[in-house]
Amino acid sequence: MSELSLLWNAESVAVIGATEREGALGRKPVAYLQRYGYAGRILPINPKGGTILGYQAYPSVLEAPGPIDLAFIVVSADRVPAAVDDCVAAGIKVAIIASSGFAETGDEGAALQAETVARARAGGLRLVGPNCIGAVGFGNKVMATFSPLFSADAVVSLEPGGLGIVSQSGALGFGAASLGIERGMRPGWVITTGNDADVSALEVLAELAGEPACTGLLGYLENVPDVGALRSLANSGKPVALLKSGRSEEGGRAAASHTGALATDDRVLDAALRQFGIVRAGDIDELLDAGDAFTSPRRPKGPRVAIVTTSGGSGILAADDVVAQGLELTPLQDGTRAALAEIIPSFGSANNPVDITAAVLSDPSLFDRSLDVIAADDTVDMIIGCFCVMTDGDVDKAVRALAKVAEKSGKPVLVSRTGADFLAPNARATLREAGLPDYPSPARAVRAAAALWQVSKPRAADSLAGLGIATPPAELTEPELKALLARAGLSVPVGRVVATASEAKAVVDEVGGTAVFKAVVPGLVHKTDVGAVKVGVASADAADAFDELSAFGGAVLVEELVGDGVELIIGVHTSDLGPVLTLGLGGIFTEALDDATSRLLPLAPGDAEAMVRELRGKALLDGARGRAAADVPSLVRTLETVAALVSGWEGGFELDLNPVRVLESGTKVLDAAHVIAKEA
Numbered sequence: 001m002s003e004l005s006l007l008w009n010a011e012s013v014a015v016i017g018a019t020e021r022e023g024a025l026g027r028k029p030v031a032y033l034q035r036y037g038y039a040g041r042i043l044p045i046n047p048k049g050g051t052i053l054g055y056q057a058y059p060s061v062l063e064a065p066g067p068i069d070l071a072f073i074v075v076s077a078d079r080v081p082a083a084v085d086d087c088v089a090a091g092i093k094v095a096i097i098a099s100s101g102f103a104e105t106g107d108e109g110a111a112l113q114a115e116t117v118a119r120a121r122a123g124g125l126r127l128v129g130p131n132c133i134g135a136v137g138f139g140n141k142v143m144a145t146f147s148p149l150f151s152a153d154a155v156v157s158l159e160p161g162g163l164g165i166v167s168q169s170g171a172l173g174f175g176a177a178s179l180g181i182e183r184g185m186r187p188g189w190v191i192t193t194g195n196d197a198d199v200s201a202l203e204v205l206a207e208l209a210g211e212p213a214c215t216g217l218l219g220y221l222e223n224v225p226d227v228g229a230l231r232s233l234a235n236s237g238k239p240v241a242l243l244k245s246g247r248s249e250e251g252g253r254a255a256a257s258h259t260g261a262l263a264t265d266d267r268v269l270d271a272a273l274r275q276f277g278i279v280r281a282g283d284i285d286e287l288l289d290a291g292d293a294f295t296s297p298r299r300p301k302g303p304r305v306a307i308v309t310t311s312g313g314s315g316i317l318a319a320d321d322v323v324a325q326g327l328e329l330t331p332l333q334d335g336t337r338a339a340l341a342e343i344i345p346s347f348g349s350a351n352n353p354v355d356i357t358a359a360v361l362s363d364p365s366l367f368d369r370s371l372d373v374i375a376a377d378d379t380v381d382m383i384i385g386c387f388c389v390m391t392d393g394d395v396d397k398a399v400r401a402l403a404k405v406a407e408k409s410g411k412p413v414l415v416s417r418t419g420a421d422f423l424a425p426n427a428r429a430t431l432r433e434a435g436l437p438d439y440p441s442p443a444r445a446v447r448a449a450a451a452l453w454q455v456s457k458p459r460a461a462d463s464l465a466g467l468g469i470a471t472p473p474a475e476l477t478e479p480e481l482k483a484l485l486a487r488a489g490l491s492v493p494v495g496r497v498v499a500t501a502s503e504a505k506a507v508v509d510e511v512g513g514t515a516v517f518k519a520v521v522p523g524l525v526h527k528t529d530v531g532a533v534k535v536g537v538a539s540a541d542a543a544d545a546f547d548e549l550s551a552f553g554g555a556v557l558v559e560e561l562v563g564d565g566v567e568l569i570i571g572v573h574t575s576d577l578g579p580v581l582t583l584g585l586g587g588i589f590t591e592a593l594d595d596a597t598s599r600l601l602p603l604a605p606g607d608a609e610a611m612v613r614e615l616r617g618k619a620l621l622d623g624a625r626g627r628a629a630a631d632v633p634s635l636v637r638t639l640e641t642v643a644a645l646v647s648g649w650e651g652g653f654e655l656d657l658n659p660v661r662v663l664e665s666g667t668k669v670l671d672a673a674h675v676i677a678k679e680a
């Protein structure tokens with residue numbers, strides 16, 4: 001058993017700072033352990049000794065009877081390092097520090113935190129916190145917390161379930177748990193990690209993912225997570241949704257290259273989570289909605305949704321959201337539509353969204369008959385039932401039909417029920433018992449369906465191989481980089497560096513009489529902005545162009561003029577999560593268009609195609625407005641080659657291929673820059 005699992009398996013809990021003082025935070029864990037019937041040993045620690053809530057109190061963990069599995073520290077910050085020393089001396093393996101007054105308060109607190117962690121690490125003690133509200137394992141009633149959620153005034157059912165909630169913020173973690181419990185969710189674990197000084201929220205999530213009883217995980221994070229831990233969490237096979245704050249703060253990261261500016265840390269995290277099959281929730285409701293979807297025992301085999309509704313309006317709203325969420329609205333098979341037309345009243349709709357109309361209220365068999373037909377359609381991966389005002393009686397009828405069809409087809413069925421609870425006081429419980437996730441609006445039901453698909457989607461396990469080309473030891477100039485790109489198998493314009501005007505003219509003639517001239521100056525990345533590029537130079541003007549660009553103080557590169565195509569940017573930069581490949585539409589205008597997509601490297605098979613598909617302006621590549629279609633397969637190969645080229649390169653570099661022009665046949669890298677990050 002790993003030390004961290006003692007957070008929920010502890011057979012003895014010491015509360016350091018326990019007190020009988022009414023209202024004191026140090027009283028609560030003792031009271032909760034007692035009230036909820038913790039079967040292990042409860043060891044209050046207080047210098048005054050005596051008894052606390054009937055339990056023998058000890059002046060120190062060193063004087064309490066061992067072994068002690070878990071310590072909950074709730075003394076003022078200045079007393080914490082000494083308490084940690086005592087825990088180490090007593091052989092305790094895990095301690096939760098609830099006290100505030102550490103890194104969250106400034107430099108002095110940060111130093112105290114670092115000192116505390118150093119002492120714990122030297123002594124083999126893992127620390128959760130500080131500045132947290134503790135941890136609860138519902139199964140064993142390990143109530144190592146002072147959260148008011150468990151106070152005598154709160155009436156909550158604590159029957160343990162399979163959902164793990166892990167939050168850096170103590171208040172948000174228990175707040176979300178309370179909302180979940182109110183909906184009827186059953187968490188098995190609520191663990192808050194505060195400043196993440198030693199044990200991180202992600203580490204706890206990964207540990208919980210290994211618990212056989214855990215069926216899904218919800219997390220709230222403030223720090224950018226470690227990519228290795230994210231990967232192993234994703235590989236656990238348990239469905240995970242994360243809420244990560246700080247979208248706005250990270251939005252304006254300064255970067256030397258266009259790629260770095262496009263792929264902000266927050267977008268990289270989005271991309272990484274998408275790659276790993278982890279849901280990124282936008283707010284607490286969305287997090288809990290995903291948690292509810294995870295309780296569905298069935299998983300979709302694809303993204304195709306059938307909507308069945310008694311309300312035309314909510315069916316159409318749901319259909320809009322299906323598309324917006326990246327799911328697909330299946331047109332249904334011809335046979336399905338024909339069969340539905342036989343069943344549904346003429347004023348309904350046999351097309352998806354299938355409107356069985358309010359006639360179902362007088363003829364509940366409409367539910368069973370239409371759902372049977374829909375669920376049997378091979379183009380349906382998920383069903384969303386959209387209803388409005390329903391009484392408990394109506395809900396019972398719908399649930400019978402929905403649960404039956406879900407069971408028979410093995411396809412997930414989610415419910416959108418837009419109507420007040422007072423009309424159907426038992427509906428939530430009925431739907432939950434039937435394993436049908438239930439949401440108050442079509443948008444929320446569809447978003448939850450998208451979350452369910454995100455965690456169910458098959459992920460390519462193999463990553464594409466590297467080329468074994470080593471990291472360049474110094475920043476490369478454009479011609480040097482292009483030579484390297486050509487060696488890797490990428491296509492670059494024909495041309496070369498010239499030393500004299502007559503040599504420049506000779507190259508222009510060689511490449512067809514018109515050429516592109518570029519100043520080659522180390523460190524000059526944004527050449528177009530300063531007039532260091534001349535496009536369409538004729539042979540007669542070669543000497544003038546050469547003189548003009550020589551004035552930049554470096555060499556001059558003369559290249560063929562490449563024909564029309566669709567311009568993109570392809571770049572690689574090193575993020576906190578590792579190297580990231582970015583594809584953006586618009587070439588030198590990509591930042592203005594802001595149409596870009598990223599993947600953490602290495603790429604897996606299918607990733608490059610998916611990146612191209614994800615561009616909002618993908619239609620330009622398909623040949624919009626009478627233009628010839630661009631060679632998308634060559635673009636995909638280019639992306640894969642770039643990824644393979646940099647595979648294994650040491651961090652701290654940025655590569656901007658900008659613009660990359662996709663032609664009718666082939667893809668050419670017109671300009672390329674290589675930047676090595678300066679040490680801060």
Ligand SMILES: CC(=O)SCCNC(=O)CCNC(=O)[C@H](O)C(C)(C)COP(=O)(O)OP(=O)(O)OC[C@H]1O[C@@H](n2cnc3c(N)ncnc32)[C@H](O)[C@@H]1OP(=O)(O)O
Binds near residue numbers: 026047074131171194
């Ligand atoms: C909100 C979020 O989301 S996260 C933030 C979560 N954390 C918080 O909100 C906690 C904020 N409060 C704090 O950090 C406070 O410092 C607390 C609650 C931890 C401690 O408050 P204080 O009452 O000032 O702590 P203090 O250290 O004086 O004593 C607490 C008790 O421990 C006892 N104590 C003192 N030293 C020790 C010791 N070494 N070992 C054991 N007990 C001790 C004290 O005697 C006292 O008990 P008593 O009232 O019976 O005499």
